[in-house]
Amino acid sequence: MNRVLIISSHTETVHTIQDVLSTEFDVEKTDSIQQGLQIHTKNPVDLIFFDLQDFKNLSGHPALNEVMAGFQETNPMIEYAVLTSKSEIREAVKAVKEGATDYITYPLDPEEIWLVVNAFKEASAKNNELTYLRNRFWKTEWLDVIHTHNPVMVNIFETIQSVATTIANILLLGETGTGKGLLARLIHIHSNRNDKPFLSVHCGAIPDTLLESELFGHEKGAFTGAVRKKAGKFEIADGGTIFLDEIGTISSSAQIKLLQVLQDKTFSRLGGEELVKSDVRIIAATNADLKELAAQGRFRKDLYYRLNVFPIVIPPLRQRPEDIPHMIEVFLKKLNQQYGKSIQKIQHDVVEALKRYAWPGNIRELENVIERAYILEKNNTLLPHNFPLEIISPDFISSFLHESGPLSLNEARRLALEDFEQMYVKNLIARNKGKINLSAKEAKITSRQLNRLMSRYKINKSSFRT
DSSP: OOEEEEEOSOHHHHHHHHHHHTTTSEEEEESOHHHHHHHHHHSOOSEEEEEHHHHHTOTTOOOHHHHHHHHHTTOTTOEEEEEEOGGGHHHHHHHHHTTOOEEEESSOOHHHHHHHHHHHHHHHHHHHHHHHHHHHTSOGGGHHHHOOOOHHHHHHHHHHHHHTTSOOOEEEEOOTTSSHHHHHHHHHHTSTTTTSOEEEEEGGGSOHHHHHHHHHOBOTTSSTTOOSOBOOHHHHTTTSEEEEETGGGOOHHHHHHHHHHHHHSEEEOBTOOOEEEOOOEEEEEESSOHHHHHHTTSSOHHHHHHHTTEEEEOOOGGGOGGGHHHHHHHHHHHHHHHHOOOOOEEOHHHHHHHHHSOOTTHHHHHHHHHHHHHHHOOSSEEOGGGSOHHHHHHHHHHHHHHHSOSOOHHHHHHHHHHHHHHHHHHHHHHHTTTOHHHHHHHHTSOHHHHHHHHHHTTOOGGGGOO
16 A cells, blocks of 8 residues: 545645655545546555545535545545544544545544554555465356455465365355355366366255266166166266255165275276276265264265265355445346446445345345346346345335425325335235235235236336246
């Protein structure tokens, strides 16, 4: 970090910061955010101090995160420190939630300025180190996947970086929907086997009677319907990687065959005696406690120890809410490519609500919620009424009461009821995939009443059909 920009109309503020930092940093100053943006575009800065009062005095009342986004276009790693009076700490905290890194209150304390700057320097050094490692190891198309602000996930990606190029088997542990399949593919792509097949098998979705055939193949006549010889996944994936999801569900006989593959890299097809060789790396995953299943005798201990060479525990989404904004950006980029729309933003209050939700379905549930809201949205920003009530309702009401201004109780009640009614009808129609009769029956009203509500709120049932 070398360049600092001060945006403030208060001469004393500018002089104080200059006196503290000018011996070690190149310090620029301006009293205008627009001029600050021009300075930054011409010669990018690393840290900006900006006065919150000057920002509040801007005409047009732009959103703070939109102003900061303008600076981030030139330097995505730029940091911000808000300067504010002690009476406006709540506004400063809001600024931090919107993307500022820290805040300092008046009167400015030189020691506090140094503490903030040193914290930025440490963060910048870590970011530069991570960027360097990404550029050297991670393939470019996977940078979105490994982007994280969560320390547990940072450690996981560092672990993957260490183990990917080895031959060690890996056991991914975590709740359903945490991205175990994506991490398995990430490991394969960055392994020495990346030019060989990557095959994924969801063990829990295949009946026991068919799983062995799926994994190890079968000979002609091995069972009713086996009209020809079939190669299994282990034979096809020779030299590559097999991802075995929900490994805890496989039968005892399949466990024995899998153990044989792990021990001597051979197996026999179902109904056959010929030994087939297969050099395959196994990445297994489960949301169950394999150690406990092994202790109960429901899973072979020797197989558990073979699979558990390198266990990686993936945290649920509720434990990494700081990563949700980036995930939303990635999902929106993907959806824009799929659907041809151009939705680039999501309302800030919605993001905060999403960060507070428990996400029992984890990343998979978040992606589904964003896609549903995207399909329903008619504007270029995702708004609260297109999200499920159990996620957004309390935050939306709070925002509504804050932004509505002075209203009579009756007027506030009427507006709140309309907003609730509109969200309810949209959720109802979406849940029933655009089917009016089913929706009316669930709501215990007539189809005519439902149609009137849809007409009133300009809700088109065709938007909800799949």
